[in-house]
Amino acid sequence: MAKVQKTYTKEFKEEAVRLAQTSGKSITQVARELGISDTSIHQWRKELAQHGKDAFPGSGHQTALEEENRRLKRELERVQQERDILKKAGEHLFAGKQMIYYFIEENKQEFPIVVMCRVLDISESGYYAWRKRPTCQRRREDARLTNHIRQVFTSHQGRYGSPRIHVELKDRGVQCSRKRVARLMHEAELQAKRKRRRVVTTRRDATHPVAPNLLERDFTATAPNTKWVTDITYIPTIQGWLYLAVMLDLYSRAVVGWSMSAECSEKLVENALKMALARRRPKAGLLHHSDRGSQYTSLAYRSQLTQAGMIMSMSRKGNCWDNAAMESFFGTLKEECVGDSVYQSHAEAKQALFTYLEIYYNRLRRHSTLGYMSPFIYEKFGEQQAKRNV
Structure with a gap:
């Protein structure tokens, strides 16, 4: 007797995915209870994350043109969503995996986790493992301080090194040591612009009189205009x-x-x-x-x-x-x-x-x-x- 191919409604698929996400049970356990393969749930979850309400459109009920229009619409929405994620992630992209994990955690209500992980080149398993790990107070403070440092660094167009950023943070009420700022800047790959040698532009005229060096390399002054x-x-x-x-x-x-x-x-x-x-x-x-x-x-x-x-x-x-x-x-x-x-x-x-x-x-x-x-x-x-x- 030929094996009958099972079919599932859109509502069934959506509820199966929701159950797997909210029940606290493993996908394998949920699939076993529903009498389906865990591969199906994994596939449905990806489709739902990528296409949202347009997932599981069914087949055999639309013309080829209608199906193509739906596909293009889903593709445009996918591209726009990826752009929105990258635009909002912005400064987190170069601050290491820890900051990207923080970004995903803070924005999981706005964007699907699976999509953010794919766009930001982070594995889902790595993100969920990070969530399970207890974050020490010091690392949380480092993450917040790195955000402050990056804001100052960006606002001054990369001109400030750790000494100036440390003073700026102090004036903003952020207490930390200069060495800690230097360490976090190094970890975040934030490096101030380097100075270059200057080329001489003036030329002496031997026929003109010159004055003696009265300044004598004393580059200090006790009052303005002296x-x-x-x-x-x-x-x-x-x-x-x-x-x-x-x-x-x-x-x-x-x-x-x-x-x-x-x-x-x-x-x-x-x-x-x-x-x-x-x-x-x-x-x-x-x-x-x-x-x-x-x-x-x-x-x-x-x-x-x-x-x-x-x-x-x-x-x-x-x-x-x-x-x-x-x-x-x-x-x-x-x-x-x-x-x-x-x-x-x-x-x-x-x-x-x-x-x-x-x-x-x-x-x-x-x-x-x-x-x-x-x-x-x-x-x-x-x-x-x-x-x-x-």
């Missing part, structure tokens, strides 16, 4: 080099003046000086330090310094360490702002540099020399201290 340092760097673009002149106040490391141009000319440094003077209005006696580049030794530039009552100081010939504060600043700017970017035009580069200098560096970026305060916050703090001492 010591300024300045230099020029270049930014690569598809349109050609964009030159940037910057002036720093050594008291707070604030950028007090800057100028950008396609030409590395005297006008470039003059404009940076004009901006600094207009912004800060320093008193006579300010020490102005630069290298011996022809832009800084020109008659026009020296005349402007004299009119402002500034004292000129210059690095020794070929000695970059005499202006190390500027060297350090440009190294930071090249790594944190430019990085591997190749700007399409001068206008694009100018916008990026303006945003970095005026919005990020002066107002937000924590400076190790300033006790991990931003330049402007450090200056405000100094003003408050001065008022208290009056």
Whole structure:
């Protein structure tokens, strides 16, 4: 006698899967009780996870076109669901399996577990084994702290290492040690951008007089507008080099003046000086330090310094360490702002540099020399201290 192929209704299949998921019994035990194979339940569960309400459509009652439309609809829903999972998982994808397990656990009401495991390349058995393991308090705290670290790291576009992130977390009320932050960053593969060496852009004119090195590598200042340092760097673009002149106040490391141009000319440094003077209005006696580049030794530039009552100081010939504060600043700017970017035009580069200098560096970026305060916050703090001492 020929064996009769059993068929099951959509409702039967759905209830069988639900029973296997909620009864606490194994799939094999449920299948035995229902008189079906455990393979069937496994297959039905996958179909239900992938297609939802459109699972188990039946056969023989639709035209070929209707069946194809249903299939395409299910495929689109599947793709959209996978996109939603990947979009929401986002930062968890590179934080290790533990964080992915946490994500699946937190979102199991929104997405099927089997789908999340497949999309996030995690085995279901691994996830369920993780659920059964008791999670120690320390690991739970590490997971939460890693989330905080990643938020700070992302908000500063990968510019912060463990010291600055540690200070940022402390200010946000998150208590932890710097070594722990460093360890968790290493485990999460979060590494701050590295500084690069700077290429010399200024050239000396032997016919111009030079000033002695009065700064003598003392890059400290007890008050604003007492010591300024300045230099020029270049930014690569598809349109050609964009030159940037910057002036720093050594008291707070604030950028007090800057100028950008396609030409590395005297006008470039003059404009940076004009901006600094207009912004800060320093008193006579300010020490102005630069290298011996022809832009800084020109008659026009020296005349402007004299009119402002500034004292000129210059690095020794070929000695970059005499202006190390500027060297350090440009190294930071090249790594944190430019990085591997190749700007399409001068206008694009100018916008990026303006945003970095005026919005990020002066107002937000924590400076190790300033006790991990931003330049402007450090200056405000100094003003408050001065008022208290009056």
